[in-house]
Amino acid sequence: MNKRILAFDISTNPGVAVLEVKKLKSGIKVELKHVDSIKTSTAHTDAQRYAYIEAFAVKVIHEHGPFDVVLREHFTKGRNKRSTQTVFGAWAAIDAALNKYGYEVVAELTPSEVKKAASGSGNADKAEVEAGVRKRLGLPDDFTFKSDDESDAVAVGLAYLIKKGVLA
Structure with a gap:
Protein backbone atom coordinates (compact mmCIF):
# COMPACT_ATOMS: atom_id res chain seq x y z
CA MET A 1 0.00 0.00 0.00
CA ASN A 2 1.47 3.29 -1.10
CA LYS A 3 -0.78 6.30 -0.68
CA ARG A 4 -0.27 9.99 -1.19
CA ILE A 5 -2.34 12.24 1.03
CA LEU A 6 -3.12 15.94 0.57
CA ALA A 7 -4.27 17.57 3.81
CA PHE A 8 -5.45 21.14 4.34
CA ASP A 9 -5.86 23.37 7.36
CA ILE A 10 -8.15 25.91 5.71
CA SER A 11 -8.42 29.53 6.71
CA THR A 12 -7.51 32.81 5.06
CA ASN A 13 -3.94 31.72 5.88
CA PRO A 14 -4.14 28.08 4.81
CA GLY A 15 -1.64 25.34 5.48
CA VAL A 16 -1.15 22.25 3.34
CA ALA A 17 0.72 19.00 3.81
CA VAL A 18 1.57 16.15 1.47
CA LEU A 19 2.17 12.84 3.22
CA GLU A 20 3.28 9.61 1.64
CA VAL A 21 2.34 6.33 3.31
CA LYS A 22 4.41 3.27 2.44
CA LYS A 23 4.02 -0.28 3.62
CA LEU A 24 7.46 -1.70 4.28
CA LYS A 25 8.50 -5.08 5.63
CA SER A 26 9.30 -3.30 8.89
CA GLY A 27 5.83 -1.70 9.02
CA ILE A 28 4.08 1.47 7.89
CA LYS A 29 6.22 4.51 7.17
CA VAL A 30 4.70 7.98 6.87
CA GLU A 31 6.89 10.58 5.24
CA LEU A 32 6.28 14.31 4.99
CA LYS A 33 6.88 15.13 1.33
CA HIS A 34 5.81 18.76 1.34
CA VAL A 35 4.43 21.35 3.74
CA ASP A 36 3.64 24.98 3.07
CA SER A 37 1.34 27.86 3.96
CA ILE A 38 0.55 31.34 2.80
CA LYS A 39 -0.55 34.51 4.53
CA THR A 40 -3.20 36.72 3.02
CA SER A 41 -3.70 40.32 3.97
CA THR A 42 -6.83 42.18 4.97
CA ALA A 43 -5.41 45.02 2.86
CA HIS A 44 -6.65 43.03 -0.14
CA THR A 45 -10.26 42.41 -1.09
CA ASP A 46 -11.81 39.07 -0.25
CA ALA A 47 -11.84 38.21 -3.96
CA GLN A 48 -8.10 38.88 -4.20
CA ARG A 49 -7.40 36.80 -1.10
CA TYR A 50 -9.45 33.88 -2.44
CA ALA A 51 -7.74 34.08 -5.83
CA TYR A 52 -4.37 33.87 -4.08
CA ILE A 53 -5.53 30.90 -1.98
CA GLU A 54 -6.82 29.13 -5.09
CA ALA A 55 -3.53 29.76 -6.93
CA PHE A 56 -1.60 28.44 -3.92
CA ALA A 57 -3.69 25.26 -3.87
CA VAL A 58 -3.36 24.80 -7.65
CA LYS A 59 0.42 25.08 -7.36
CA VAL A 60 0.61 22.42 -4.64
CA ILE A 61 -1.78 20.07 -6.46
CA HIS A 62 0.05 20.53 -9.76
CA GLU A 63 3.55 20.08 -8.35
CA HIS A 64 2.96 17.34 -5.78
CA GLY A 65 0.12 15.19 -7.14
CA PRO A 66 -1.32 12.78 -7.89
CA PHE A 67 -3.13 12.10 -4.61
CA ASP A 68 -5.09 9.13 -3.35
CA VAL A 69 -6.84 11.02 -0.55
CA VAL A 70 -7.71 14.70 0.00
CA LEU A 71 -8.62 15.88 3.52
CA ARG A 72 -9.39 18.96 5.53
CA GLU A 73 -10.18 19.90 9.09
CA HIS A 74 -13.91 20.24 9.73
CA PHE A 75 -15.21 23.74 10.35
CA THR A 76 -18.69 24.88 11.30
CA LYS A 77 -18.37 28.41 12.57
CA GLY A 78 -15.80 31.00 13.51
CA ARG A 79 -15.56 33.51 16.31
CA ASN A 80 -18.02 35.76 14.51
CA ASP A 95 -12.46 23.38 -3.71
CA ALA A 96 -12.20 25.24 -7.04
CA ALA A 97 -8.50 24.34 -7.25
CA LEU A 98 -9.20 20.70 -6.41
CA ASN A 99 -11.95 20.52 -9.03
CA LYS A 100 -9.55 21.71 -11.74
CA TYR A 101 -7.66 18.44 -11.18
CA GLY A 102 -10.67 16.21 -10.57
CA TYR A 103 -10.23 15.93 -6.79
CA GLU A 104 -12.78 16.17 -4.01
CA VAL A 105 -12.33 16.24 -0.27
CA VAL A 106 -13.08 12.70 0.92
CA ALA A 107 -12.85 13.25 4.67
CA GLU A 108 -13.17 16.05 7.20
CA LEU A 109 -11.76 15.62 10.69
CA THR A 110 -12.92 17.52 13.73
CA PRO A 111 -10.46 19.81 15.49
CA SER A 112 -10.53 17.56 18.58
CA GLU A 113 -9.74 14.47 16.43
CA VAL A 114 -6.80 16.32 14.89
CA LYS A 115 -5.46 17.54 18.24
CA LYS A 116 -5.86 14.12 19.85
CA ALA A 117 -4.11 12.36 16.97
CA ALA A 118 -1.13 14.68 17.13
CA SER A 119 -0.76 15.10 20.88
CA GLY A 120 -2.91 12.57 22.68
CA SER A 121 -5.27 15.29 23.95
CA GLY A 122 -8.35 16.64 22.18
CA ASN A 123 -7.76 19.96 23.95
CA ALA A 124 -4.11 20.40 22.94
CA ASP A 125 -2.76 23.85 22.16
CA LYS A 126 -0.87 24.73 18.99
CA ALA A 127 2.57 24.04 20.52
CA GLU A 128 1.47 20.59 21.70
CA VAL A 129 0.10 19.74 18.24
CA GLU A 130 3.36 20.81 16.62
CA ALA A 131 5.43 18.81 19.11
CA GLY A 132 3.25 15.75 18.51
CA VAL A 133 3.60 16.06 14.74
CA ARG A 134 7.40 16.33 15.06
CA LYS A 135 7.54 13.25 17.28
CA ARG A 136 5.13 11.15 15.22
CA LEU A 137 7.03 11.82 11.98
CA LEU A 158 -2.06 11.96 10.69
CA ALA A 159 -5.54 12.04 12.26
CA TYR A 160 -6.99 10.48 9.12
CA LEU A 161 -4.40 7.69 9.15
CA ILE A 162 -5.15 6.97 12.79
CA LYS A 163 -8.90 7.03 12.21
CA LYS A 164 -8.52 4.57 9.32
CA GLY A 165 -6.35 2.24 11.42
CA VAL A 166 -3.25 2.74 9.29
CA LEU A 167 -1.37 4.19 12.28
CA ALA A 168 -1.85 3.29 15.91
Whole structure:
Protein backbone atom coordinates (compact mmCIF):
# COMPACT_ATOMS: atom_id res chain seq x y z
CA MET A 1 0.00 0.00 0.00
CA ASN A 2 1.47 3.29 -1.10
CA LYS A 3 -0.78 6.30 -0.68
CA ARG A 4 -0.27 9.99 -1.19
CA ILE A 5 -2.34 12.24 1.03
CA LEU A 6 -3.12 15.94 0.57
CA ALA A 7 -4.27 17.57 3.81
CA PHE A 8 -5.45 21.14 4.34
CA ASP A 9 -5.86 23.37 7.36
CA ILE A 10 -8.15 25.91 5.71
CA SER A 11 -8.42 29.53 6.71
CA THR A 12 -7.51 32.81 5.06
CA ASN A 13 -3.94 31.72 5.88
CA PRO A 14 -4.14 28.08 4.81
CA GLY A 15 -1.64 25.34 5.48
CA VAL A 16 -1.15 22.25 3.34
CA ALA A 17 0.72 19.00 3.81
CA VAL A 18 1.57 16.15 1.47
CA LEU A 19 2.17 12.84 3.22
CA GLU A 20 3.28 9.61 1.64
CA VAL A 21 2.34 6.33 3.31
CA LYS A 22 4.41 3.27 2.44
CA LYS A 23 4.02 -0.28 3.62
CA LEU A 24 7.46 -1.70 4.28
CA LYS A 25 8.50 -5.08 5.63
CA SER A 26 9.30 -3.30 8.89
CA GLY A 27 5.83 -1.70 9.02
CA ILE A 28 4.08 1.47 7.89
CA LYS A 29 6.22 4.51 7.17
CA VAL A 30 4.70 7.98 6.87
CA GLU A 31 6.89 10.58 5.24
CA LEU A 32 6.28 14.31 4.99
CA LYS A 33 6.88 15.13 1.33
CA HIS A 34 5.81 18.76 1.34
CA VAL A 35 4.43 21.35 3.74
CA ASP A 36 3.64 24.98 3.07
CA SER A 37 1.34 27.86 3.96
CA ILE A 38 0.55 31.34 2.80
CA LYS A 39 -0.55 34.51 4.53
CA THR A 40 -3.20 36.72 3.02
CA SER A 41 -3.70 40.32 3.97
CA THR A 42 -6.83 42.18 4.97
CA ALA A 43 -5.41 45.02 2.86
CA HIS A 44 -6.65 43.03 -0.14
CA THR A 45 -10.26 42.41 -1.09
CA ASP A 46 -11.81 39.07 -0.25
CA ALA A 47 -11.84 38.21 -3.96
CA GLN A 48 -8.10 38.88 -4.20
CA ARG A 49 -7.40 36.80 -1.10
CA TYR A 50 -9.45 33.88 -2.44
CA ALA A 51 -7.74 34.08 -5.83
CA TYR A 52 -4.37 33.87 -4.08
CA ILE A 53 -5.53 30.90 -1.98
CA GLU A 54 -6.82 29.13 -5.09
CA ALA A 55 -3.53 29.76 -6.93
CA PHE A 56 -1.60 28.44 -3.92
CA ALA A 57 -3.69 25.26 -3.87
CA VAL A 58 -3.36 24.80 -7.65
CA LYS A 59 0.42 25.08 -7.36
CA VAL A 60 0.61 22.42 -4.64
CA ILE A 61 -1.78 20.07 -6.46
CA HIS A 62 0.05 20.53 -9.76
CA GLU A 63 3.55 20.08 -8.35
CA HIS A 64 2.96 17.34 -5.78
CA GLY A 65 0.12 15.19 -7.14
CA PRO A 66 -1.32 12.78 -7.89
CA PHE A 67 -3.13 12.10 -4.61
CA ASP A 68 -5.09 9.13 -3.35
CA VAL A 69 -6.84 11.02 -0.55
CA VAL A 70 -7.71 14.70 0.00
CA LEU A 71 -8.62 15.88 3.52
CA ARG A 72 -9.39 18.96 5.53
CA GLU A 73 -10.18 19.90 9.09
CA HIS A 74 -13.91 20.24 9.73
CA PHE A 75 -15.21 23.74 10.35
CA THR A 76 -18.69 24.88 11.30
CA LYS A 77 -18.37 28.41 12.57
CA GLY A 78 -15.80 31.00 13.51
CA ARG A 79 -15.56 33.51 16.31
CA ASN A 80 -18.02 35.76 14.51
CA LYS A 81 -19.99 36.06 11.29
CA ARG A 82 -17.10 37.67 9.40
CA SER A 83 -14.55 34.99 10.31
CA THR A 84 -17.03 32.27 9.32
CA GLN A 85 -17.58 33.96 5.94
CA THR A 86 -13.88 34.25 5.18
CA VAL A 87 -13.11 30.64 6.09
CA PHE A 88 -15.91 29.38 3.88
CA GLY A 89 -14.62 31.65 1.10
CA ALA A 90 -11.19 30.03 1.48
CA TRP A 91 -12.85 26.59 1.40
CA ALA A 92 -14.56 27.48 -1.88
CA ALA A 93 -11.26 28.69 -3.35
CA ILE A 94 -9.52 25.44 -2.44
CA ASP A 95 -12.46 23.38 -3.71
CA ALA A 96 -12.20 25.24 -7.04
CA ALA A 97 -8.50 24.34 -7.25
CA LEU A 98 -9.20 20.70 -6.41
CA ASN A 99 -11.95 20.52 -9.03
CA LYS A 100 -9.55 21.71 -11.74
CA TYR A 101 -7.66 18.44 -11.18
CA GLY A 102 -10.67 16.21 -10.57
CA TYR A 103 -10.23 15.93 -6.79
CA GLU A 104 -12.78 16.17 -4.01
CA VAL A 105 -12.33 16.24 -0.27
CA VAL A 106 -13.08 12.70 0.92
CA ALA A 107 -12.85 13.25 4.67
CA GLU A 108 -13.17 16.05 7.20
CA LEU A 109 -11.76 15.62 10.69
CA THR A 110 -12.92 17.52 13.73
CA PRO A 111 -10.46 19.81 15.49
CA SER A 112 -10.53 17.56 18.58
CA GLU A 113 -9.74 14.47 16.43
CA VAL A 114 -6.80 16.32 14.89
CA LYS A 115 -5.46 17.54 18.24
CA LYS A 116 -5.86 14.12 19.85
CA ALA A 117 -4.11 12.36 16.97
CA ALA A 118 -1.13 14.68 17.13
CA SER A 119 -0.76 15.10 20.88
CA GLY A 120 -2.91 12.57 22.68
CA SER A 121 -5.27 15.29 23.95
CA GLY A 122 -8.35 16.64 22.18
CA ASN A 123 -7.76 19.96 23.95
CA ALA A 124 -4.11 20.40 22.94
CA ASP A 125 -2.76 23.85 22.16
CA LYS A 126 -0.87 24.73 18.99
CA ALA A 127 2.57 24.04 20.52
CA GLU A 128 1.47 20.59 21.70
CA VAL A 129 0.10 19.74 18.24
CA GLU A 130 3.36 20.81 16.62
CA ALA A 131 5.43 18.81 19.11
CA GLY A 132 3.25 15.75 18.51
CA VAL A 133 3.60 16.06 14.74
CA ARG A 134 7.40 16.33 15.06
CA LYS A 135 7.54 13.25 17.28
CA ARG A 136 5.13 11.15 15.22
CA LEU A 137 7.03 11.82 11.98
CA GLY A 138 10.48 11.74 13.56
CA LEU A 139 11.28 15.21 12.25
CA PRO A 140 14.69 16.59 13.20
CA ASP A 141 14.91 19.24 15.91
CA ASP A 142 16.02 21.86 13.38
CA PHE A 143 12.95 21.30 11.17
CA THR A 144 10.75 24.37 11.40
CA PHE A 145 7.18 25.01 10.39
CA LYS A 146 6.53 28.52 9.05
CA SER A 147 3.20 28.61 10.85
CA ASP A 148 0.75 26.70 13.03
CA ASP A 149 -1.28 26.23 9.85
CA GLU A 150 1.46 23.98 8.47
CA SER A 151 1.75 21.74 11.53
CA ASP A 152 -2.06 21.64 11.74
CA ALA A 153 -2.28 20.45 8.11
CA VAL A 154 0.17 17.64 8.87
CA ALA A 155 -1.89 16.75 11.96
CA VAL A 156 -5.02 16.50 9.76
CA GLY A 157 -3.27 13.88 7.64
CA LEU A 158 -2.06 11.96 10.69
CA ALA A 159 -5.54 12.04 12.26
CA TYR A 160 -6.99 10.48 9.12
CA LEU A 161 -4.40 7.69 9.15
CA ILE A 162 -5.15 6.97 12.79
CA LYS A 163 -8.90 7.03 12.21
CA LYS A 164 -8.52 4.57 9.32
CA GLY A 165 -6.35 2.24 11.42
CA VAL A 166 -3.25 2.74 9.29
CA LEU A 167 -1.37 4.19 12.28
CA ALA A 168 -1.85 3.29 15.91
